[in-house]
Amino acid sequence: MPIPATALLGRCARIPPSSKLGAMSQGTIKTFDPITNTGLILDDGGDVVPLSSDALDQSIFRMLRQGQRVNYDRETINGMDIASRIRLGQGGS
Numbered sequence: 001m002p003i004p005a006t007a008l009l010g011r012c013a014r015i016p017p018s019s020k021l022g023a024m025s026q027g028t029i030k031t032f033d034p035i036t037n038t039g040l041i042l043d044d045g046g047d048v049v050p051l052s053s054d055a056l057d058q059s060i061f062r063m064l065r066q067g068q069r070v071n072y073d074r075e076t077i078n079g080m081d082i083a084s085r086i087r088l089g090q091g092g093s
Helices: 005-011
Strands: 025-031 038-043 049-050 069-075 080-089
Touching: 025 049, 025 080, 049 080
Parallel strands: none
Antiparallel strands: 025 038, 025 069, 038 049, 069 080
16 A cells, blocks of 8 residues: 655655755665655665655656665755655665
8 A cells, every 4th residue: 555645755854955955865765656656765864855756757767666776866845855856876875
């Protein structure tokens, strides 16, 4: 049973806007629901960042698996950081 996106967002810490927004970040997929294209990334700094529902639209990915390394851009929507533009990641932190 898919987890509602609102439930995922409620679990994420509010991250203050940072100078790194728009810059490439790296992390590991924590959860992903292929039906709603929502999920969470555990970034290399320890923050949990939700995926935007269109994060895979311009990506080679159609699915993500738990534990997969990814690069992504951070954007702020309604005061919360989200992950967008997912790309293939490399190695560990």
